[in-house]
Amino acid sequence: MVKLNEEEQAMLAGEFGEPRRLSMEHIQKVGNFFDAEDLVEVSQVHLMADTESTGEAGIEYLEMLGTYPEEERRVRVPTVTDPLGCDFAKAERINHPEEFIALERRLTNAFLDLGILITQTCINYQTILPPVLGEHLAYGDTGSSIYANSVMGGRTNFQGGPSALAAALTGRVPRYGFHLDERRRGTNLWELQCRPESLSDWGAAGAIIGRAQGSYWEVPVITGVDGSPNSDELKQFGAAMASFGSTPLFHMVGVTPEAPDLASVFDGPPPAATPISQADIDDLYRSYQPDDDKLDVVVFAAPQLSLVEMQQVGLLLRDRNVHADVTVLAATSPEIKAACDRMGITEMIEASGAVVLEGVCFYQMHAREIGEANGWRRLMSNSAKIVNILGGYGYEPVLGTTEHCIDSAVAGRIV
Amino acid sequence: MADRIIKGHVGIGPKVTGEALVASDNFSARYDLNRVDGVFSRPTHKLVGQNYVGKVLVLNIAKGGVATAWMLREMAAREMVPLALLLNFANPIMAQGAAFGDVSLIDRFDVDITGAIQTGEQVTVDPETGTVAVHG
Numbered sequence: 194m195v196k197l198n199e200e201e202q203a204m205l206a207g208e209f210g211e212p213r214r215l216s217m218e219h220i221q222k223v224g225n226f227f228d229a230e231d232l233v234e235v236s237q238v239h240l241m242a243d244t245e246s247t248g249e250a251g252i253e254y255l256e257m258l259g260t261y262p263e264e265e266r267r268v269r270v271p272t273v274t275d276p277l278g279c280d281f282a283k284a285e286r287i288n289h290p291e292e293f294i295a296l297e298r299r300l301t302n303a304f305l306d307l308g309i310l311i312t313q314t315c316i317n318y319q320t321i322l323p324p325v326l327g328e329h330l331a332y333g334d335t336g337s338s339i340y341a342n343s344v345m346g347g348r349t350n351f352q353g354g355p356s357a358l359a360a361a362l363t364g365r366v367p368r369y370g371f372h373l374d375e376r377r378r379g380t381n382l383w384e385l386q387c388r389p390e391s392l393s394d395w396g397a398a399g400a401i402i403g404r405a406q407g408s409y410w411e412v413p414v415i416t417g418v419d420g421s422p423n424s425d426e427l428k429q430f431g432a433a434m435a436s437f438g439s440t441p442l443f444h445m446v447g448v449t450p451e452a453p454d455l456a457s458v459f460d461g462p463p464p465a466a467t468p469i470s471q472a473d474i475d476d477l478y479r480s481y482q483p484d485d486d487k488l489d490v491v492v493f494a495a496p497q498l499s500l501v502e503m504q505q506v507g508l509l510l511r512d513r514n515v516h517a518d519v520t521v522l523a524a525t526s527p528e529i530k531a532a533c534d535r536m537g538i539t540e541m542i543e544a545s546g547a548v549v550l551e552g553v554c555f556y557q558m559h560a561r562e563i564g565e566a567n568g569w570r571r572l573m574s575n576s577a578k579i580v581n582i583l584g585g586y587g588y589e590p591v592l593g594t595t596e597h598c599i600d601s602a603v604a605g606r607i608v
Numbered sequence: 609m610a611d612r613i614i615k616g617h618v619g620i621g622p623k624v625t626g627e628a629l630v631a632s633d634n635f636s637a638r639y640d641l642n643r644v645d646g647v648f649s650r651p652t653h654k655l656v657g658q659n660y661v662g663k664v665l666v667l668n669i670a671k672g673g674v675a676t677a678w679m680l681r682e683m684a685a686r687e688m689v690p691l692a693l694l695l696n697f698a699n700p701i702m703a704q705g706a707a708f709g710d711v712s713l714i715d716r717f718d719v720d721i722t723g724a725i726q727t728g729e730q731v732t733v734d735p736e737t738g739t740v741a742v743h744g
Contacts, residue, residue: 222707223700226620246638246675248682335673350700353677355708370700408669409699439636439671439699561644582673585639585650 195224195367196231204363210265212258216359223356224367232365233329233372235349237271239317240309240357241333243278243557244296247354252299255358259306267308268361273321274304275334276497276524276554277313283550287522288566293559309361313552314526315496318345319424321528326450329372331360335439336432336496336578342442344427346450348372351409351441370410371441377451379414379444379458381406384466386417389474391594392429392502395422396577397477399430401469403438411438414458415445416466422448425499432496433577481580481592486606488591489569491598494524494555495579502595503533503549507541509599514545516605520567521547524554547602555579561586573598573607610732610741614717614724616694619735620703621712625743626691628729629663631655632722635695636672637679637705646688664733665690666725670699677701680709692733694721694740714738 197205197217205221207214220232244252258266279289279297304311312321315334324330324347331352332338341347350370352360360366370376383402389395402413413434422430427445434440444452452458493506506523515521523542525533530551533539539549556579564570564587573591574580575598580590591607601607631654634640642649646661670676683689692712693702706713712733717724717740725731725742732741 219704219707222620223703225618226698226703226707226713227700241674242678243675246678246682248678248685250682250685251678254681333674351674353674353701353704355677355681356700356704408697410697436673437671439669439673439701556638561642582639584652585641587649 195221195229201232201365210261212261212266213362216362219355219359220363220365220367224369227367227369229367229369231368233368234364235270235329235331235360235366237322237330238268238357238361239273239275239332239334239337240354240361241275242300242354243276244293244300245278245557245559247300249296251354252296252303255300255303255307259303266306269364270361271310271322272361273310273312273317275315276552276557277301278553278558280550280553283548286548287563290559290562290566293562312527314528315554316428316499316526319499320526331357331366333357335435336428338441339431339435339443340428342371343431343444343449376410377442378412378460379463380411381413382464382466383413383415384417384468385415386468387471387474388419389426392425393575393577393592393594394474395426396429396433397474397592398469399433400437400477400577400581401473402443403434403436403440406438406440409439409441411440413440413443414452414455415443416455418445418448425502428496429576433581436578436581478592481590483571483589483591483607487571488519488573488601488605488607489571491519491521491602492555492572492574492579493522495576497554498523498525498529500529500532503529503538505595506599507538509596510545510547511541513603515547515602518605519602520569521602522550522555523547524550527552556582564588573601611744612742614719614721614740614742616714616738616740617716618738619712619714620706621692621710621735623732623734623736624691624712625730625732626662626664628666628725628727628731629655629658629660630666630722630725630727633667634669634671635665635667636670636676637683638675639672643679643683643688660690661688662691664692664694664731666694666721668695668722669697670695670702674701677704677708680705680711684709684711694733696721714740
């Protein structure tokens, strides 16, 4: 049984109110499942809660918590949200079903009642409060978790919505998995034999590694990277790896903070390296190659775009028009959207007919129903993560570079 | 009377009995399911097209994203949820979802669970003891 200190026992006994009692009960169940010895304090929480995932049942739970007195219901540590499921300003443009818009408004109000910061972003590690080496976190998105663990040396397990909420209300998570030194050691080795050139190449490489991982507990180590990738490249690499593999941590030798060399991440001699060649990356693209050139929608999201990515999309669309048969969506965070507005990037993108979405991510906004409402089936993206997810939603996803996606959107067919 | 008992790690959720649906494949509620119709929808999944509602799902590992942590409770509220999950390896998301949704879950078995149970067999899942009884 997970050991609780005096304060944690008091929370479990209800002395700090029912929301914290329910949270501690949940934490104890999960901690016992993973043989956690005790709990660890976290300094910030990233809460995933789109209404497609929560459903009405999840919203009702949040609303129930909101009925308690403020001192019992307010979160104990800074808590920010993942993207929500609806950009109210663009709901009509993309035929977002009205029933889901109403759910989103309820969810937003429930968050406010708990003192949660509605940041609506999965790139909080770039834009809100970047984690630091050794900081214990409760991050609730696979992409933000793998980036925080790997690139910044923070410490988190995947904390899905209910557990992130429990962490927010108690300031605690069970101490197991990637909070422990011994779980952060490498378990398999990969050698990049080519330099991924584009964001989608980095995503493809991450997908190859993630797909091969045998469980959540595997930690891939990557060698052969000549010169540090930038934050957006590592963002795509990690998000794809986490999506294809349920993988929360990688080490990149000479790049990430816990891996200055191979000896630092393996106990004893490292295992034989699995090579990743350009041909392997090309094969990954081919696995999402359609039989014809039809195209309905192009999506830039998953993760939300940085300011630099938004500028790149804008420059590629400048003085061009998206074909009438195709919709182009680019999703970013509210902070980046405001910067894009200020710098004329939003205008540059939308002058082409493309749509900038704020505070959402495509696959978290009732993608099945939106697809049906708009007749979208063939979807193209530069995100390996999104093409991995959307097959189950009835789409025919195609992976391409940013340039390939935009050239296709302008042509009205996959070029 | 059970034909055989399979031992795993102590799990989460209530003791239940039901029909197994088995595949040597992985699991994520968001990636793999059409939760409106109650069927596997990912085209490449070995159970594509099969109804999962009320079944004891027996699969390899938890894959994909974090949505399942919320979704199991939401699916339970609409009575479109599996009866139980038996996995070789769960991840935190499955455990969190099972705890929040009160869905039975056991993992870390002594054997490859996807090879130890056949689709259609009746099984009793007892998370408190971490055992699965397969009935003849």
